[in-house]
Amino acid sequence: MDTEAVRSFVRAAELGQLQHAADELGVTQQAVSKRIAALERELEVRLFTRTARGVELTLDGQALLPHARSIVAGVERAITAVRPGSRALRIDVLGLRSAQAVVLHDYWRSHPGTSLDVVTLRVNDPRVAVAAVEAGDVDASFRTVTDPAALPRGVRMIHAFDSPLELVVGPRHPLASARTLTPLQLRKHRIWVPGIAPRSEWADFYDQLATDFDLRIDAAGPHFGDEVLLDTLADSANVATLVGARDRYIWPANHDLRRIPIVNPTLAYPLSLILPATNPHPGLRAIINHFANLAPVPETTWRPSWAPTPRRNDGDAARA
Incomplete structure (x- = not known):
């Protein structure tokens, strides 16, 4: 079933005129008519009758409308789930028992309205995670590239916490x-x-x-x-x-x-966050600021030589 035909049917039913539906959908009235006609052929029923004022639902159209609305809503939810900028903030962690996942869970419990998708890429090579961030498959990844010079220009790496x-x-x-x-x-x-x-x-x-x-x-x-x-x-x-x-x-x-x-x-394991160099997901800023409120490690702490330098203003890194 063509979801755009279903969407055209729903808007025509709600607005009562094919032209109004076409204007809202950004297509021609002829396109809306063709979509609805194709839907009627597929279902083998009439969905509308034409009147002087526009169109009215037939009994079959009335029966279809609530289900069609559910289909349209489901499609919109599916699109939102994967579209960058509108979908949930998607962060890669090494494992769901890891410190990264625990800190993210603590953040989510204090901000329960946050739309957050915690995933595990299940890769060992951090360069694969970098490529996932660069491609937009994830918005950020808790990985460390021990040679920062090897990072592509499209991503950056910041210190998260130790x-x-x-x-x-x-x-x-x-x-x-x-x-x-x-x-x-x-x-x-x-x-x-x-x-x-x-x-x-x-x-x-x-x-x-x-x-x-x-x-x-x-x-x-x-x-x-x-x-x-x-x-x-x-x-x-x-x-x-x-x-x-x-x-x-x-x-x-x-x-x-x-x-x-x-x-x-x-002995501290340094945890870094890899994120896009420009236009990061808007939900990242609050989470990066959350890292700054974590208990600091003691001054007498060993960290590997390649560990990113902690910065007090890491939250600024999410604004670029």
């Missing part, structure tokens, strides 16, 4: 009773981080972290998911992993896992 790291261990691990830990205390302990993909930003992060603090970061083996990772930690006396302080993890109570902050210095 995510302090915590060590997660099971109850039998030697560090399980600690309230805080320093990077020095992590040396010689196996820190298992499966799923470190080549060319990913987190591969660069863990390479520099291991080098700067002489840590044993083990990425061996396939990543079967967070649940399997947490099960392994609960049963192990020598395996630990690192997670972001804002990352959301849930495990059975009998796992008795411990999340231990790392201090002196705090």
